[in-house]
Amino acid sequence: MTEFLVFLPSGIAIGSVYALVALGLVLTYKTSGIFNFAHGGIAAVAAYLFYELHIRQGWHWAPAFLVSLLVVGVLGGLLVERLAALLGSAPTVMVVVATVGLLVLLQSLMTAIYGSANIFMKSYLPTNTLFTLGRFGVTVEDLAVTGFSLGAGAGLYVLFERTRIGKSTTAVVDDPNLLSLQGTNPAMVRRLSWIIGSCFAAVSGMFLAPKLGVSVNTLILLVIAAYGAAALGRFENLLLTVAGAMVIGVMVAYLPSQVSKISSNPLVQNLPGNTPFLLLFLVFLVAPTRLLTERGVANARRTRPIRTFSRPVTYGGFALLGAVLLLVPTFVPNAEMTQYASTLGYFIVFASLGMLVWMSGQISLCQMSFAAVGAATAGHMLQHGISWPLALLIAGAVAIPVGALVSITAIRFGGIYVAIATFGFAIAMQQVGYYTSILFGQAQRIDVPRPEILGVHFTEIVPFYYLCLAVAVLAGAVVLAVRASRLGSLLRAMSDSPTALAAHGANTTLIKVVVFCISAFLAALGGVVISGVPQNASGALTGPFSVTVSLVMVAVLGFAGRRPIASPLLAAILFQLIRIYPPFNTEGFLKYQGVIFGLLAIFVAISPALNIRGAIARVSSASGDRRDPSAGPVRARLDSAPVKPVALRSTPVGAEPELVGSGKGAGR
Amino acid sequence: MSVDLDVKNVTVRFGGIVAVNEATVYANGGRITGLIGPNGAGKTTFFNACTGRNRPESGTVQLGEDRLDGHGTANRAHRGLGRTFQRMELFESLSVAENVRAGPSAHFSSFRLLGPLYATAKESKEVERRATDAMERCGITHLARKTVVDLSTGQRRLVELARAIATPFKFLLLDEPSSGLDAAETNAFGTVLTDHVAESGVGILLVEHDMALVSEICERIYVLDFGKIIYEGTTNDAMSSDLVRSAYLGEAIVA
Numbered sequence: 001m002t003e004f005l006v007f008l009p010s011g012i013a014i015g016s017v018y019a020l021v022a023l024g025l026v027l028t029y030k031t032s033g034i035f036n037f038a039h040g041g042i043a044a045v046a047a048y049l050f051y052e053l054h055i056r057q058g059w060h061w062a063p064a065f066l067v068s069l070l071v072v073g074v075l076g077g078l079l080v081e082r083l084a085a086l087l088g089s090a091p092t093v094m095v096v097v098a099t100v101g102l103l104v105l106l107q108s109l110m111t112a113i114y115g116s117a118n119i120f121m122k123s124y125l126p127t128n129t130l131f132t133l134g135r136f137g138v139t140v141e142d143l144a145v146t147g148f149s150l151g152a153g154a155g156l157y158v159l160f161e162r163t164r165i166g167k168s169t170t171a172v173v174d175d176p177n178l179l180s181l182q183g184t185n186p187a188m189v190r191r192l193s194w195i196i197g198s199c200f201a202a203v204s205g206m207f208l209a210p211k212l213g214v215s216v217n218t219l220i221l222l223v224i225a226a227y228g229a230a231a232l233g234r235f236e237n238l239l240l241t242v243a244g245a246m247v248i249g250v251m252v253a254y255l256p257s258q259v260s261k262i263s264s265n266p267l268v269q270n271l272p273g274n275t276p277f278l279l280l281f282l283v284f285l286v287a288p289t290r291l292l293t294e295r296g297v298a299n300a301r302r303t304r305p306i307r308t309f310s311r312p313v314t315y316g317g318f319a320l321l322g323a324v325l326l327l328v329p330t331f332v333p334n335a336e337m338t339q340y341a342s343t344l345g346y347f348i349v350f351a352s353l354g355m356l357v358w359m360s361g362q363i364s365l366c367q368m369s370f371a372a373v374g375a376a377t378a379g380h381m382l383q384h385g386i387s388w389p390l391a392l393l394i395a396g397a398v399a400i401p402v403g404a405l406v407s408i409t410a411i412r413f414g415g416i417y418v419a420i421a422t423f424g425f426a427i428a429m430q431q432v433g434y435y436t437s438i439l440f441g442q443a444q445r446i447d448v449p450r451p452e453i454l455g456v457h458f459t460e461i462v463p464f465y466y467l468c469l470a471v472a473v474l475a476g477a478v479v480l481a482v483r484a485s486r487l488g489s490l491l492r493a494m495s496d497s498p499t500a501l502a503a504h505g506a507n508t509t510l511i512k513v514v515v516f517c518i519s520a521f522l523a524a525l526g527g528v529v530i531s532g533v534p535q536n537a538s539g540a541l542t543g544p545f546s547v548t549v550s551l552v553m554v555a556v557l558g559f560a561g562r563r564p565i566a567s568p569l570l571a572a573i574l575f576q577l578i579r580i581y582p583p584f585n586t587e588g589f590l591k592y593q594g595v596i597f598g599l600l601a602i603f604v605a606i607s608p609a610l611n612i613r614g615a616i617a618r619v620s621s622a623s624g625d626r627r628d629p630s631a632g633p634v635r636a637r638l639d640s641a642p643v644k645p646v647a648l649r650s651t652p653v654g655a656e657p658e659l660v661g662s663g664k665g666a667g668r
Numbered sequence: 669m670s671v672d673l674d675v676k677n678v679t680v681r682f683g684g685i686v687a688v689n690e691a692t693v694y695a696n697g698g699r700i701t702g703l704i705g706p707n708g709a710g711k712t713t714f715f716n717a718c719t720g721r722n723r724p725e726s727g728t729v730q731l732g733e734d735r736l737d738g739h740g741t742a743n744r745a746h747r748g749l750g751r752t753f754q755r756m757e758l759f760e761s762l763s764v765a766e767n768v769r770a771g772p773s774a775h776f777s778s779f780r781l782l783g784p785l786y787a788t789a790k791e792s793k794e795v796e797r798r799a800t801d802a803m804e805r806c807g808i809t810h811l812a813r814k815t816v817v818d819l820s821t822g823q824r825r826l827v828e829l830a831r832a833i834a835t836p837f838k839f840l841l842l843d844e845p846s847s848g849l850d851a852a853e854t855n856a857f858g859t860v861l862t863d864h865v866a867e868s869g870v871g872i873l874l875v876e877h878d879m880a881l882v883s884e885i886c887e888r889i890y891v892l893d894f895g896k897i898i899y900e901g902t903t904n905d906a907m908s909s910d911l912v913r914s915a916y917l918g919e920a921i922v923a
Contacts (some may be wrong), residue, residue, distance in 0.1 A: 486787040488774060493759040493770045500757035503719065504835050505745035506774035513783045 008252040009133040013142040014248020016149040017204050018276070019242045021226035023153060024200035026233055026241050030160065030170055031193040033295040034084040035235075035416050037099040037365075037423065037551075040223035041106035042080070042198050043205030044216040046072040047109050050206045051121055051214045061124035064477050069202050077198030081191050086606040092294070092415035094605040101601030103220065104555045107548065108594025110216040116542070118215040125210075145207050152200065153242035160238060165189050217541060217548070224427045225252075227420060228276025231283035234291055244279075251275045270432045277428040284421055294414030304529040306562050314338030321569075325469055329462045337461040341446045342533040343576040344468040348475040348526030350557055350568035350575075356519040358562040359491045360512055363419045364552055366406065366426035367523045369433070372545035373399045374524025375531035376439040379446035388451030388458075392471065395528050396521040403520025404513055411512050426547045434539025445538040448531040468529045475522050479564050482518060491515060523645055552594060555601035670697025670869035671732030671748070671838045675699040678717050678727030680710070680895075687713040688724070695888075697732075697839065697871035700861060702882045702903065704875070705892035711875045712754050714892065715841050719751050720744050731839055746778040750837030752828045754844045754875075755839040756817045762840050764827050768799040771831035802834035805860055821848030826857075833864050839871045854878060860884045883907065 021043065029035045036042075046068050053064035087095050125144060129137030160166035166189060205219055212218050224249060224523065232244025255272035262268065271278070283292075309317070328340055353367045364370075374395040381391035410421035434440050450459045451467075458464045482488050490511055494501050498508045530544055531537035539545055553575065560571035578584040579593070589596075673695045680688040688710040695701035705711055717724040720741040729736040729744075737746045745751075759767050772795045777783040787795065803809045806826045811819065816827055825848055832840055842861075848852045858881050865872055876882050882889060883903045891899035891912050899912045906912045 485785065486777060486783075487785050489766065489770065490774060490777060490784060492762060493766075493774070496759040496761050498759045498862065500753070500759065500831075501770070501774050503745055503751055503753075503757070504738075504771045504774040504831070505742055505778040507742050507778060511777075512797040514784055 002393055004254055007257070008250060009138060009142075011250030011253035012146055012246055013249070014253055015229075015246035016142075016146040017207055018225045019149040019153060019209070020164045020200045020204040021223060021247035022229035022233070022241045022245050023149070023156060023238060023445055024197035024204075025223075025226050026230045026238060027156060027160070027193050027200075028080075028197040029230075029295060030085070030236055030238075031190050031274065032084045032088070034087055034095055035099070035420065036080065036084075036102075036197070037096065037419070038080070038106060039197070039201050039226070040103035040220040041103045041216070041514050041649050042072060042076055042201040043208070043223075044110055044219040045076065045106055045205070046202030047205035047209040047214045047219060048216070051114075051119060051378055054124065055121060065124075065206060068206060069199060071144060072205075073199030073202040074195055076202070077195035078191065080198060081194035083602065084194065085190075086609040089545075089609065090605060092362065092419075093357050093361060093363045094558070096365070096416070096419045097554060098602050098605035099171050100365065100551050101555040101558060101598040101605065103598075104548075104552050104594050104601070105598025106593065107220060107551075108598060112591045112595070114214070114216075116215075116217065118213040118218060120213050121209050123210040148203065149242065149245075153238055156196070157238045158412055162512050212280060213546045218225035221427050221431065221547070224280070224424055225276040227424055228279040231280045231352075231420075234283075234287070243591075248276050261419075270435070270499030271403060274432055277424050281409055281421070284413070284417065287413075289412050292413040292417060300444070308430055315564075322473075334461055337465050338533050339577055339580050341461065341465045341468045342530055343572045344465070345526050345533065346553075346576045347472050347568050347572035348529060349523050350553060350560075350571040351475055351479050351565065352522035353553060354556055354562075354564060354568045354571075355482060355522070356515060357557065358564070358567075359483065359488065359495075361416055361495045361516045362407075362411075362512060362516065363554065364406075364422045364516070364519065365419055365547075365554060366422040366429065367519075367553060368527075368545045368547075368550040369426045369429040370403060370520040370523035371527025371530060372429065372434065372439065372537065372539060373402050373520075375448055375545065376446055377524070377536035378528040379448040379531070379537060380438075382449060382451070382618070383447070388453055392525060392528050396524045399520040399524035400517045403517045406520075407516035408515050411509055411516070426550050430539065430541070430547050436544070440537065440539045444540060445536055447536050448528070449535050450532055464532065466470040468532070471529050475525055476565050478518070478522060481566055482515070487511065487514065513647065552597060555597045558601040559597075559604040670871060672697050673718070673749070673839045673871060673873060674728075675714075675718055675729040676728045678714065678729070680713050680717050680722055681725050681727045687895050688717060688892075691727075691892065691895070691897050693873070693890050693897065693900075695839070695871055695873045697763050698865060699887055700865055700872045700874055700885050702874050702876060702889035703892060704877070704879075704882060704889055709892040710895040711892055711899055712843055713895075715751060715843055715875065717743075718841060719749060731806075742778065745775070745837070748838030749841070749905075750832050750835055750839070751841040751896035752843055752845055754847070756824055756828050758824060758828060760817050761815070763813050763815055764808060764819070765799060765803065767816055767827050768803055768830045768834050769795050769872075771835035772798045775837075777837045798834040798836070799830075802830040805833065805864065806830040807856065822850065822853050825849060826853075829857075829860065830897045833860075833870075837870060839873070841873050841875075843875045843876060845874070846876060847883055857881070861885055868894075 021039065025036065025039050028039075036519070049072055050064055050068040053059045053067060054061050057064075059067075062129055069461040083098065087098055090098070123141065125139070125141040127139050127141065129139055130143065131138055160170065168189075208219065208222070210345055212222070226245070227493065228248050229241050229245035232247065233239070233241030252272060252275050255275065256269070261271055308314075329337060332340060347373050349367055352370075353364060357363050377398045378388075378391045381394050382388065386394070406422055406425045407418060410417040429439075434444065440446050450464050453467075456463065457466045490501065490506055494506075494508055494511060502508050527537070527545070536574075537543075537545065541548070553571070556571045556575050558565065560574065561567035574597075579590060583589065673693070675691065677692045678688055678691045679686065691710075691714055693701075693703065693714075701716070703711055712873075713722065716722045717727070717922070718729050718736075720739060720743075724737070731744075731747060731749050734747050736747060736749060739747070759770055762770065773787065773791075776787065776791045776795065778814050803812060806829055808823065808826050808830060811823060811827075813878070816824060819827065821849060825845055829842070829845055832842070846857050849857055856916075861872060861874075862885055864870065870906070874882070886903050888901065889899075889903050889906050891906060899906055899909055
């Protein structure tokens with residue numbers, strides 16, 4: 001017990017920083033219904049700006065802190081609020097695409113300017129101990145952070161749980177109809193909460209800079225601690241979120257000393273560091289469904305179904321595509337064939353992601369983690385002398401239960417929680433999972449040699465390309481088969497009305513889990529192909545299986561369209577292949593590739609709200625065409641609008657008006 | 669194979685408001701039973717309680733010998749209790765035929781472990797047969813290839829009904845299925861229901877405001893007011909009951 005008390009103050013200091021990050025996240029989600037995956041990116045930008053002003057430009061820390069807070073917190077907060085407002089009626093997957101796009105953009109921009117190395121920064125607040133609590137010396141820094149986060153938590157609680165305007169802001173997110181029923185203007189509170197949220201992220205980024213170093217990747221990964229705290233607060237309750245952050249902070253501080261007594265196994269040793277992630281999953285596992293509600297879905301519009309091509313066009317297109325892919329080695333030099341082979345690998349992963357996103361309306365931010373499971377499994381199998389085709393299938397099969405585990409925890413709460421769980425899983429895999437001996441081990445590397453099958457040597461790149469093509473065709477066929485099967489039609493129905501589907505007996509949770517498992521299976525096949533190109537796989541932060549790659553892929557798929565085969569192929573080409581051809585093979589493009597991908601993803605996600613067609617129509621009408629641009633569409637709408645007949649019914653004498661005609665359909 | 673729906677003492681509370689209070693309804697299989705009441709009486713809440721969409725504080729729901737309470741919505745549907753919705757729940761991006769087929773297809777998917785993945789040849793044939801029959805019965809065969817968003821409210825109601833009767837449910841809860849239909853459509857609609865009940869033996873509990881339709885096709889009715897069942901009996905008796913007229917039809921009881 002006394003030992004626990006010794007760790008308590010340092011735990012609270014750590015927890016306070018987590019609380020700041022989590023508060024910003026929960027606050028903005030609560031008031032706008034938009035879960036901001038770029039929250040950690042905002043913290044990172046503030047840390048870099050502070051570093052730039054304070055260290056590189058030599059400013060005193062106080063003005064540097066203030067300017068960074070104003071620029072990133074206030075100005076950045078207002079910009080993100082605009083983005084959130086434009087995403088107000090977007091479906092969950094597009095909200096995730098946009099905020100992940102923003103994260104990719106910020107991460108890529110910071111890396112382009114400052115590099116990916118962790119920049120050391122010495123403490124700027126006085127580090128002398130003010131007083132000691134047990135063995136823990138309390139510094140000005142600790143007091144400032146703890147005081148700030150506790151005060152902020154209390155203040156926000158009063159604003160959002162105890163005032164009318166705060167409550168109404170939250171209520172409007174859940175039921176937009178309430179907007180017309182109230183006199184207050186929730187937009188103001190929403191704007192304020194985005195500013196506060198971004199300021200909190202900025203402050204936490206600047207507080208953490210001297211402790212962890214200035215590194216965009218570290219700060220983005222750290223957000224998972226905030227997710228754990230937010231989950232304990234049910235992504236809603238601000239006080240519980242602060243309490244949750246404190247619990248996590250204390251556990252992170254206290255548990256390592258206890259764990260080292262129990263076991264020297266590095267996996268067990270790593271567990272305390274993953275307390276936030278474990279708590280996040282624990283909440284998903286045990287929370288009753290009604291406690292975690294997905295916010296803002298009442299606002300979401302339905303995505304329009306894509307136009308299907310006629311059969312001759314489809315078959316013709318596939319034949320042409322097949323011919324081109326078969327002929328690739330005849331016109332591409334051998335040196336560039338590796339890029340083509342890995343493009344096929346990424347196509348498979350993109351196809352698995354596309355199937356999940358566009359067919360089932362779920363999104364996974366850990367697709368490359370499934371691919372890593374596939375690559376590592378294949379590596380182990382091949383080391384044990386198992387043949388390549390069998391190793392490929394086993395790799396896919398191993399990913400199925402992993403996909404099931406990740407999805408089952410969060411699926412019942414709704415799409416956004418699946419995205420959160422998969423993001424958490426991807427980070428946990430990156431930080432711990434990849435180091436386990438069943439994946440890449442402490443060496444972080446496993447050989448995945450190219451095979452020799454039935455006397456054919458696939459060790460050379462051209463034969464190996466054809467092997468990759470065969471796997472890609474298999475994966476494409478699985479996607480098309482799913483689309484044409486009962487599962488495909490149930491998924492289409494489910495994306496329109498899960499309520500009606502359940503009312504006819506279909507188990508919608510099972511359907512979602514099944515499609516998630518198939519997606520994980522395919523991603524694992526993609527992982528085997530990708531790792532076969534360099535003939536090894538690693539879990540390095542800069543490697544293909546990192547969290548960052550999963551995120552960038554979500555952004556790229558977001559703007560590559562919604563077709564089951566063409567879109568993943570386009571995405572894979574944009575992501576992997578174009579970089580070897582001019583004008584994309586320049587250093588500048590490669591450096592800012594993520595920025596472009598992020599911008600495009602954001603643009604596609606918000607474009608329905610921008611109403612570009614309407615704007616073009618207005619411009620064209622202003623430039624000569626006098627016809628009112630709205631006249632056509634409105635008339636067309638009136639013509640096609642269903643006319644609701646108001647029938648005169650034979651009603652008994654004295655019937656209330658609500659019983660006839662228009663009164664119908666208004667009951668509870 | 670007709671089974672009865674036996675709902676006993678169901679109470680649903682939202683915070684401090686009692687939406688349904690100790691409601692007991694017994695609806696025979698192979699018959700159409702009416703459930704009427706003014707707006708806000710708790711009819712849809714009662715349906716939601718039967719199908720597991722809300723959590724009643726107390727009460728039991730039994731379909732034939734099968735206790736349904738304690739199961740989720742999909743499981744109750746799997747056991748044979750189907751419903752339509754007052755605010756229509758159609759698959760908006762699908763065609764009429766695909767909507768109707770989705771009903772039995774979803775239902776059959778719940779009977780095998782791999783059911784959600786693929787349909788057996790036998791199932792596909794059965795789905796097709798049921799969908800064709802249902803569309804014909806509801807008079808919407810000519811609309812089969814149209815997307816449901818392009819239909820009128822009345823046509824959409826018929827698609828929802830066709831989907832429900834194409835699905836092999838044992839008992840159906842229909843929530844204001846004729847709202848939005850004109851007089852001729854409502855007449856045809858009544859015939860569809862009576863024919864379906866006569867041929868399949870399925871029981872129907874019908875929430876309906878159109879008293880002409882109710883008195884024509886329902887043998888018995890229940891009247892719900894402020895969450896309480898205030899009357900049960902034959903439709904004709906209900907019309908002459910002072911209590912019902914006062915609660916539902918707004919007439920003052922002449923002392």
